[in-house]
Structures are given as C-alpha cells and as structure tokens.
Amino acid sequence: MADESYAPTPSTTFNRYKERGSYDVETIHNIFNTTSVVHVSFLPSPDDPFPVILPMIGQIGTYPGDDTAEAACYLHGYVSSRIVKLSGSHDDPGFPVCVTATKVDGYKLALTPFHHSYNYRSALLQGHAALVTDPAEKTWALELITDSVVPGRWAHSRPPDKGELAATHVIKISIVAASAKDAASVPADERKDLRNEAVANAFWAGVVPVWECFGEPVPAPYNKVKVPDHVAEFVKNENANSEEYAVWAAGNVPVKKKREDE
C-alpha cells in the first residue's frame, strides 16, 4: 500500500469524537496484531436476517512470496467451520466480513455515571474473505499466526506435516476499509460537579487500569522440558508492557485539541 492511511468509507466515517478516530495503517495493524482474539462478523445465509460473530485468532501481514501482495488479514481458528464453508463457496473476491480487535485499557470512574467510560483501543476492518489455497502462503500465514500468540513458537514446536497442513484452513481477508479509535486519559467531569463540594467531596473519581495479564506457565501433564526462554520472556515482557500502557493511559491528561465536530 503506497498510502499510509486507509481511505474513509461511509461505514468507517467517524460521526462522534472524531479526534479519537484514525485511518492510519500502522495504528490499525498494531491494534489487530497485539490483540489475542478478534471478532469476525458475517451473514451466514441470505435468508437469515441475523449476522453472527465468531471469536478467532487473526493477524495482518503482507505475504512476501508475491510482489503484488497487499497487507491482508489472516484468520485461523477451530470455531470457523461455517466461515470456512462460506469462504470455499464464494467466487472472487470472497464474501463480505467485518473484523474487530478491541483492548480495554481502563475503567474511567467519573463523579457521575453519565461521564463513566473506558480507556480502550479498537480497530475495525471490512473486506472479502476467501480460503488461502497456495500451500506456501498457507504455511507462511500459519507461522505468522502461531508466532503472534507467542513469538518464536513456530520454531520451538514440531513442524506441521502434510496431513496437518491439508486439514488446516486459513482465511485471507482482502481489506476494503479500516479504521481505529482509542481513548487514553483521565476521566472528564463537569465544572458544576467539580465546584459542588457535596459531589466532589463525596465521590471518588479516577481510573482503574486494565490489561490482559499472563500467569506462570503451567506445564502439560506429559511435558518433559523446563519452561523455555521464548515463553518465559513473552510472559515477562507482555505483562510489563501492558501494565505500563494501562497505567500511563490512566494518568494521561491530554492537551486539549479543538474537535472537528465542534
């Protein structure tokens, strides 16, 4: 992608809090690629008015084996039998899906329920889903997805054999539109409440930082080796980085920007 932003579409145009919105490619990819589970939505059948949403494991990447490849979203997950069937039964360019990645970074507790909110980061993409059929691209995508869970994991496990690769489905979503939104700050209350001692002296206001935390690795009953560095370091680094971000956001006093919608 020559441009470093996705183009806005009617579906990804921000109507409120525009200063929190972004079409920046790096921002969007970063939210997707550091979120442990993404949500994938689609219409299972033309006769059914209800969309479904499946939790899956996904990563955005650009396949290096094809010079013309653009960044796409690759999905894998055993909850995906319906999506696999749909992907296999649609012609080019695939069937329309939406994928979202969300991280909750803090609970913002204001003086009044009306101003309660979250610190969060969320990214959304829309695109066409199709099964990856090229074996080289499929293997590359499985390595990308496996290493996204724990970096280095692919090299530290028994490589898949031919039967396993054949039995594994990877879905590739060509991205049509994408956007991100975030909030990272202290709560905001109204002047009338800050000046009202009956309110300001009665209630606590602040942020409870939130992050995804990893515990001490628990060996499988059949495991024979000690916890390897790639796992131990992943746990240590992730916890430190996630806590640092959530605590930073909880105390962040943003420089006031003029809102475009004001």
Added chain:
Amino acid sequence: MADESYAPTPSTTFNRYKERGSYDVETIHNIFNTTSVVHVSFLPSPDDPFPVILPMIGQIGTYPGDDTAEAACYLHGYVSSRIVKLSGSHDDPGFPVCVTATKVDGYKLALTPFHHSYNYRSALLQGHAALVTDPAEKTWALELITDSVVPGRWAHSRPPDKGELAATHVIKISIVAASAKDAASVPADERKDLRNEAVANAFWAGVVPVWECFGEPVPAPYNKVKVPDHVAEFVKNENANSEEYAVWAAGNVPVKKKREDE
C-alpha cells in the same frame, strides 16, 4: 423464561466440538455479565454488503418493573451513534443484531502448531434491537450497566439529572437465540508425538494462563477523596477470581466424554 435453555436455531447449532457448546441460560448470561466489553454486529444499510462490529458495554437482565418482561440484553456506549439511529428508525420488534462476549483464559501451547489453541469462554446472542423509551426502565438499565462495571458504583456517584438521562441512549435487545462455548483444559497432543523422543524431549507443552487484570486505582487530578472500599474490593476480588479460574483451567484434565459428533 420458563425453560432454562435457549432453543437451538440453524445459526446457533454446533457443528464441531459439540461437547463444548451450551444453550444453558445461566452459563450464557454469566459470560455476558462478567465480560468488560461485548461486540455488537449489524448491517448498517441494506445497500452495504459489509456488517460492522462495535465494541459496547452490555448486560443481560430482566426488568423488574414489568411482570411480563423476559431477560434482555441492554447496551450502552458512546460509540453507538449509528446503532442508536438504526434503533430509533426501526419499527417493532427492532433491527437484527448479534452480540458476542469472549474471555480468553489461556494460551494452550502444544508440541505442534496444529494443536495450539486457547482456553476461552464465549457467548453469542441474536435478537432485535430497539431504544428503551420508558424512563423508569432506562434508569434501571443504566444502574444495571454502571454496577456491572464496578459493583456499587451507581450508589457511589452523583445521580444523573433529567438532562443527562434524556441525552443517554440505552438499547434493549430481545433475545431470539443464544449459545455459549468454552474450552478449559491442558493441551492435547497426539500419541505419536508423545512417544517420539525427538519431539517430546525437544519442545515445551503447557498453558500460559490469561486473565483481565486490574491495577492500582489512579485518582483523577481533581479527585478529593481516598479510594473507596467498593473500588478497592472490586480490584482485589476480580483479580483473585480471574487468576484462580485461568490457573485452574490451565491444569484441568477433563474426564473424557464421548463426543456426540463421533
């Protein structure tokens, strides 16, 4: 609801790993009501093939002010201007949406990438979304949602005034179908790998427990009081319960049940 299970529909019928699936009302409500952010999917316009997914705050509850009320999903969130417009512009019974709540409980690292998976709990519901117009039901729902973030928060903040209530939208989803799925166990590898010393002695297998962790509350710059018990206890209890569940799941060796699809 007289029955304690939701009835399966084509969209919520399990095709794989049926032993992990459930229609149990209590299980489904519990996953929704303990998940900090839910994902809401809908078609923004009949001309647009792509669904969108919005992260929102949601709770399932039964409005006590109406004897005929059934359990419904109540949503609130400032990211919801489009969904509010759609809810307001649809006649009874509202417009079709899907809502999902997902908790990641552990990364299951097997000897081979093919058997890597997650411990998780996920619930899905489909239903018709409409704006809550009755002021009493709206106030009740806002208290339900606020107290779902931090129990007791509604009573420990300045009650909303008339203008704030009027400016706040709550969406109610009448539930048409719902299901849940979970996995909570040690990894599973194949006998051929367990017996192959070149594999079993080379790679670590086990689970990294994962949970949503809450940090030390950070007071707002204008806060005047010490951290109250309802916040301090929430942080302590949530962390202890979430860690306990994730660590339990990481070491859980399930009693083998015959799969219905075998």
